[in-house]
Amino acid sequence: MGISTSMQRNLEVFNPATGEKIADVPLTPPEEVSAAVSRARQAFQLWRQFSVAQRARYLYAARDWIVDHQDEVIDTICSETGKPRTEALVAEVFYCCDLLGYYAKNSERYLKDEIRSPHLLKTKRVSVIYQPLGVVGVISPWNYPFTLALGDVVPALIAGNTVILKPSEYTPLSGLLVERVFREVGLPENVVQTLCGYGDTGAALVDYCDGIAFTGSVATGKKVAERAAQRLIPVLLELGGKDPMIVLKDADLERAANACVWGALSNAGQMCMSVERVYVEAPVYDEFVQKVVEKVKNLRQGAEKRFGEVDIGPLTMPKQLETVERHIRDAVEKGAKILIGGKRKDGLFFEPTVLVNVDHSMQIMREETFRAGYPYYESQLC
Numbered sequence: 001m002g003i004s005t006s007m008q009r010n011l012e013v014f015n016p017a018t019g020e021k022i023a024d025v026p027l028t029p030p031e032e033v034s035a036a037v038s039r040a041r042q043a044f045q046l047w048r049q050f051s052v053a054q055r056a057r058y059l060y061a062a063r064d065w066i067v068d069h070q071d072e073v074i075d076t077i078c079s080e081t082g083k084p085r086t087e088a089l090v091a092e093v094f095y096c097c098d099l100l101g102y103y104a105k106n107s108e109r110y111l112k113d114e115i116r117s118p119h120l121l122k123t124k125r126v127s128v129i130y131q132p133l134g135v136v137g138v139i140s141p142w143n144y145p146f147t148l149a150l151g152d153v154v155p156a157l158i159a160g161n162t163v164i165l166k167p168s169e170y171t172p173l174s175g176l177l178v179e180r181v182f183r184e185v186g187l188p189e190n191v192v193q194t195l196c197g198y199g200d201t202g203a204a205l206v207d208y209c210d211g212i213a214f215t216g217s218v219a220t221g222k223k224v225a226e227r228a229a230q231r232l233i234p235v236l237l238e239l240g241g242k243d244p245m246i247v248l249k250d251a252d253l254e255r256a257a258n259a260c261v262w263g264a265l266s267n268a269g270q271m272c273m274s275v276e277r278v279y280v281e282a283p284v285y286d287e288f289v290q291k292v293v294e295k296v297k298n299l300r301q302g303a304e305k306r307f308g309e310v311d312i313g314p315l316t317m318p319k320q321l322e323t324v325e326r327h328i329r330d331a332v333e334k335g336a337k338i339l340i341g342g343k344r345k346d347g348l349f350f351e352p353t354v355l356v357n358v359d360h361s362m363q364i365m366r367e368e369t370f371r372a373g374y375p376y377y378e379s380q381l382c
Helices: 030-047 052-068 070-081 085-111 147-158 172-184 199-208 218-229 253-269 282-297 318-333
Strands: 010-014 021-026 114-116 126-128 135-139 162-166 192-194 211-215 235-238 244-247 277-281 337-340 353-356 373-379
Touching: 010 172, 021 070, 021 172, 030 135, 030 162, 030 192, 030 199, 052 070, 052 085, 052 147, 052 172, 070 085, 070 172, 085 147, 085 253, 135 147, 135 199, 147 162, 147 172, 147 211, 162 172, 162 199, 172 192, 199 211, 199 218, 211 218, 218 235, 244 253, 253 282, 277 282, 282 337, 282 353, 318 337, 318 353
Parallel strands: 135 162, 135 211, 162 192, 211 235, 244 277, 277 373, 353 373
Antiparallel strands: 010 021, 114 126, 337 353
16 A cells, blocks of 8 residues: 555655755654554543533634644645645635534534434334544545645544544645644644554554545555455545536536636646546537637746745646656547647646547546646537
């Protein structure tokens, strides 16, 4: 499930927009995971006794902390992802504040005991009582390193579990920031821990925790599910996709084109629910594609120096760049035409790309690309 950490003590962190090394982070090898789980189990005995209302107060405090430290949070996220600050503000800071407030406000209602009557036994009553699992392992990805870490940490916490977070090796600083947030608002010790490492550290979490939440690729998700099945522990998987957009002939083409460009190119296309392929009815195909191309031409890409001067950042890691180039090369060899973009720029930047004359024999129409480019298929929908 990844690179071994046995011969490595630190994880080097680089800014993908500049190539600059920004940090060395101590690694947690897999053999040390069991000790972290033991600490979490001890903390669980205390944390599980807190009422939902008491736990909610920590979530509200965490929300306030993020608001008060929003510039530092944005700086951390942007430094290891290269994304524009606007995206970090809207999709990470705003989202996480809303997430924390939502669970703090609503969880008492969601977790209260329920009384139900069995269908054929109307004179009997059944009580449904929600109890925490224990120690939940969260293995989070690199594309939204703060949002997708907190998105699993927070519901596990409010339900009374302790949590061990293993962030992506490409974005460990955001994962460490999650632990810091809760530590500085006074959460009891070891209720939230962050362990930085590669796939073998994540695999060890599956071996020791009482439940796992994983966000990442389908291939790794299958490995997590198989490993967890050996222990019959519950697993929550949020995996990839190949999401289509369908544009019908009666659509408002200006709105559709705006939605398409935003949906495909947010976070440089590195999003599991981004638009990866577009099907357009023939009567409006040419007009729609022209609108999209014009909008893509106006996008600003680069390493951001001032807030708001860039629309699209880099890809986060070299492997993503290789996937993009492979998919586009395969498509062009099979007859696709590039209308705009299609080339690597300096470092990890790749031009936003629009492809036409595509079909389903091409990898770019069938495999998740996770990048800033998308193919258009002229459809004869009735």
